[in-house]
Amino acid sequence: MTSLAWLLPAALTLGFIGLVAFLWALRSGQFDDLEGAGWRALDDGEPRAHKPVPDGHRGD
Amino acid sequence: MEAALDVRPTSERLKQGDATETVALSVPDMVCGNCIRTVETALRNIDGVAAARANLSSRRVIITFKTPRVSVEDLVSALAKVGYKAGQLAEGSADEQAARRSDLLPRVGVAGFAAANIMLLSVSVWSGEASDMDPSVSSLFHWISALIALPAIAYVGQPFFRSAINALRGRRLNMDVPISLGITLACGMSLFQTIQGSEQVYFDAAAMLVFFLLIGRTLDEGMRARARGAAENLLSLKALSATVIEKDGFSRTVAARSLTPGMHIAIAAGERIAADGIITSGASDIDESLITGETVPRAVRVGDRVHAGTVNGGGPLQIDATATVDNTLLAEIGRLMLSAEQSRGKYVRLADRAAGFYAPAVHILGLSTFIGWMLIGSGWEPALTHAIAVLIITCPCALALAVPAVQVAAMSRLFNQGVIVKAADGLERLAEVDTVVFDKTGTLTLEEIRLADAANIDDETLLHAASLAVASRHPYAQAVVRAARDRGLKVESRDGIQEVPGSGLSIESNGHVERLGSALWVGNDSTSSGDASLWYRRDNGSPVGFRFADRLRSDASEIVSTLQNAGYGVELLSGDRTEAVARAAEATSINTWRAATRPDQKLARLNELKSLGRSTLMVGDGLNDAPALAAGHASLSPASAVEISQTAADAVFQGEKLWPVVQTLTIARAAQRMALQNFAIAVAYNTIFVPLAVTGHVTPLIAALAMSTSSILVTANAVRLRTMKLRLAPLRKSP
Secondary structure, eight states, rough: HHHHHHHHHHHHHHHHHHHHHHHHHHHHTTTHHHHHHHHHHOOOOOOOOOSOOOOOGGGO | HHHHHHSSOOOHHHEEEEEEEEEEEEEEOOOOOOHHHHHHHHHTTTTTTEEEEEEEETTTEEEEEETTTOOEEEEHHHHHHHTTTOOOOOOHHHHHHHHHHHHHHHHHHHHHHHHHHHHHHHHHHHHHHHHHHHHHHHHHHHHHHHHHHHHHHHHTHHHHHHHHHHHHTTTTOOTHHHHHHHHHHHHHHHHHHHHHTTTTOOHHHHHHHHHHHHHHHHHHHHHHHHHHHHHHHHHHHHEEEEEEEEETTTTEEEEGGGGOOOOOEOOTOOOBBOOOEEEEEEOOOEEEEHHHHOOEEEEETTOEEEEEEOOOSSOEEEEEEEGGGGGHHHHHHHHHHHHHHHHHTOOOOEEEEEHHHHHHHHHHHHHHHHHHHHTOOOOOOHHHHHHHHHHHHHHHHHHHHHHHHHHHHHHHHHHHTTEESSSSSSSHHHHHEEEEOOIIIIIIEEEEEEOOGGGOOHHHHHHHHHHTTTTTOOOHHHHHHHHHHHHTTTOOOOOOOEETTTEEEEEETTTTTEEEEHHHTTOOOOOOTTOOEEEETTTSOOOEOOOOOEEEOOOHHHHHHHHHHHHOOOEEEEESSSHHHHHHHHTOHHHHHHHOOHHHHHHHHHHHHHHTTOOOOEOOSSSGGHHHHHHEEEEETTTSSHHHHHHHSSSESSSSSSSHHHHHHHHHHHHHHHHHHHHHHHHHHHHHHHHHHHHOOOOOOHHHHHHHHHHHHHHHHGGGGOOOOOOOOOOOOOO
């Protein structure tokens, strides 16, 4: 019976952490674009040479 | 040049220099990861753009930029350069939708948390009953359940409570009234029983109920938001810009919605006119097919009035914008639409009709259970417990999910096929349709016209005419070029072509004079030559006439016969000339047609059909169809329709084909059938469990199981609609 004393709070706390994590993710806009998020993970981030570096400045 | 016009004090302008603005642009062609990158990179490379974030799900980009340095038109043209059409969304449309979503989703999360943890405790209590759980432990578990359930349900149930209170205030009953009553009573009684230390505790049932209902509501809301967003995206591309000529001679591009009367606007050939106005210089042909249904362009000159939404087919024009209020055409259409919409507002949705029967029945059943137990002398407490158990078990969980689950499935199936259902009750009204009324121009036919008698014209003449025509943006000229290209001729533009707006084209080369244009322009004065609308003449040779017809959508006649075979009445109402309408009616074998109908005549015909007891689906795209679209029992319009018609229509379909009309009717009727099936499931569930509740045999375990199973059953049935094979079944003949 004494095990209930810590099992119950542990179960509720874990569930609560999950809920807080969900609400945080929701609020920070992580569910706003479910389709785009998958593609963004594949994006390397470096824009492909849209601003060529002038010759004289190379290697600075 | 905008800065040159700025007359504010320097200090104010400098402060303005730091101001940033955020706009949402719709980019409907953005479909993959590469598109996101291209769009974002193109925007971020503009000097003065602070941030650009594309959203692939909603096909929109949110851009923050410095105001005087960058304008929305700059952003749109930057996207056009990398190949994406973009349009500015009407203000506030994005925020409202986001607010609704963010209101429901956190509630779903909290409800899920509460339901899961309470179930955990309840399952222990249930299994404890079979073994030997100490009463003090089960009482502790009930107290913890109460501690989770009460605050959670108070927060999570708010959408239902609010809607129920609103309905009661308006002296109506909707599904949320029995839902709210069921939830409140379940919680209240469970709390009372927990304090008493008894076993009749229903927190689990209440929490599961709210969780399932919220999921249903969120999906419904999400699908509607998606449809509304897509409809707004389509409309945003219609947003026009205009070239305004300032008093000092400078010209600048402004959005059509910021035009004011008195502004001087330049309109290039081929451009859509952004405002109503009176021509101050130039002459041209105006394509008014979207406004009146008339396919033959109207010749205009200085002093004539032109309407917003029409296309300038000939030469460049300059107009003075006039206020829309003094425009008789638009004002009349607005007035007609207003009266037409009022009649439709009285439609009562299926779920609310069901609630009208269901809610009183449930409450009477609960009351008679209480009275019955009192009469057999069981005392008030068990009598009340059993009465509340009846209310909990009849709480219309399945019933409240029955319609939304089906509608979400139907709307998303239609959405994937390019049909955007915008009206909340649109599907239900579409399912009741028995007569389809088509508009001709732009609906049965495409907006493009085609050369009707190409077979009578030899290759050489066609090639010569086309090489002249290629220089013009007149719809006739473009049709000639298309006809030549279809025949495999290589059309090349020639130097030295002169265009006289309203008359035609001419060229002088190698001592030959060639002319293409009106009969007068080529010098053909014989009236015996039939109904040719364009003429070609080389030197003094005999003139060759070209006849034009509008092009039917490729599956128009097939769709009409499918509808007729299924028992639908099909009619054609057009604003175009009698011959043109007769031709289209014959080609599609529609027997009932009217030509040269004005907007009020279309409206009158729809009202006439209604008084004959017919439920009419209006399919139209023009401004002249807008009142009829608002008046029809249901309405559809193609994505090419004018803004006002798209707004009036219940659903918008995309693509070149007319097939979505049949598809929409089929799915709407299947959805209606499914909704009724779901009602049947809900009723069957009640006939099994209500007797148990009335006789006092509903334990918390049975309540929780019954509620979840019926909800899952109803949802699973609705999901079938996504993949089911469907075809248009014949209508049952009404007496």
